[in-house]
Amino acid sequence: MGEIGTLYIDGAWSTSSTGETLVIRDPSSQDPVGEVSAAGRDDTRSAIRAAANAFPAWAARSGAERAPFLLRVRDLLLEHRDGLAATITAEMGKPLREAWGEVGGAAGMFEYYAEEGKRVGGTIVPSYVTNRRSHAIRQPVGVVAAITPWNFPLATVAKKLAPALAAGCTVLLKPAEATPTIAVRLFELFERAGLPAGVANLVTGLPSAIGEEILSNADVRLITFTGSTRTGKHLMKGAADTMKRIALELGGHAPFIVFEDAVIDDAVQAAYTAKFRNAGQVCVNTNRLFVHESIADDFVAALKELVESKVVGPGADDATDIGPLVNEAALHKALEHIEDARTLGAQVVTGGHQLSGGRFEGGYYCAPTILRGAKKPMRIMSEETFGPVLPVTTFTTDDEAIALANDSSYGLAAYVFTQDARRCFVIPERLAYGSIRVNNDTGDGIHAPFGGVKESGIGLEGGPWGLDTFLVTKSVSYQI
């Protein structure tokens, strides 16, 4: 890292006041690919102060006046799409194709919220009294701290910063320590798009010092977080002291249910994508596959063939379908889940081991794995694996499928494959999940609500709901 530093506070780049830095490594080789400043508490306090100072002027602009900035960011993201995708792949390992899609998705979020931000209105409330009038007005909540994960290091940032800025909030971003460089690139684009000083601030570094300041500083009025349920609970408890609002997108343990009347080819393709995209490192990815007993053998055979046709390797290789895991701990967790399931009676259909040597040398590779005969208390049936390991279980009745699917402390995404119209309506109503995908593996885009129930989180992202997170409703009554 040069003298300039990667903290962006009050419209200027700086190094950390502690002088500390963090080296970023490519998970496909462990080669260093960058270095960033590691912010301390003082830097974080300065960033919050800058956001608080910038808030009144940014909040006073109309949505229409804020929109051009967001649209310029959209344009710049698309203009620099290839380079940004390469940065994502270098830092966290996903195949370039997926990284390229992520940049496009992030651009779409800035576009969507540029438009949606213009439509924030209020309500005229019918008064109970003749000489009174009553309005409910919606205004930005204040300074927002956004804390984001490494698995979608640009999209999760865009999903928070685009609506926060569109709503008139000012922000402080703490990106994941594994993937700060893509956030630095985004802030360079913010600067080029004409970001007013202090409206968005970036603190790269380790979570402890930054997190403590965010929690204790009363100027932060909302924490929007995507990451593990464990950290989400810590933030929720810490936010209580200054009564900050919280929006939490946490872990998941998605069931994928295939009924006997499903279009098998479609379900197999979707089961592959919903499990193995981003090497299984997605909170909405399938953690448990439930397939009707009558079609289980054919289904698993077809899925095995598809999985074995895929290329595992460095994300930067064009041929790669499945990249490495993000770090050593992630690899160990996946291998431990496989070993635990095997010990408790699961059969390995394909994979089941680490990949090493040759193009895998130095990388954190787990072979794409399918396990049959999965059941509780195997850890994989209740803990998030966050790796390319798919446990398969059979069922015979709809009630059994629902009971198995709902047997989780999480409630983020669920997948249902059936051609039966009644099931299409009724099964989602019975699933305790926030995002249910019937006969598709992706869900809808940024215009649709997205959020979890149970221990998967609080609040919604996407659509007008994603903007509401950053707004407070005030009641104003007028005596006339």
Ligand code: ADP
């Ligand atoms: P994961 O286990 O997938 O890395 P985490 O919840 O640990 O998920 O991390 C998600 C984000 O939360 C990262 O930006 C990380 O630095 C941040 N984070 C982790 N612990 C804390 C904390 N105590 N305070 C604030 N942020 C934290």
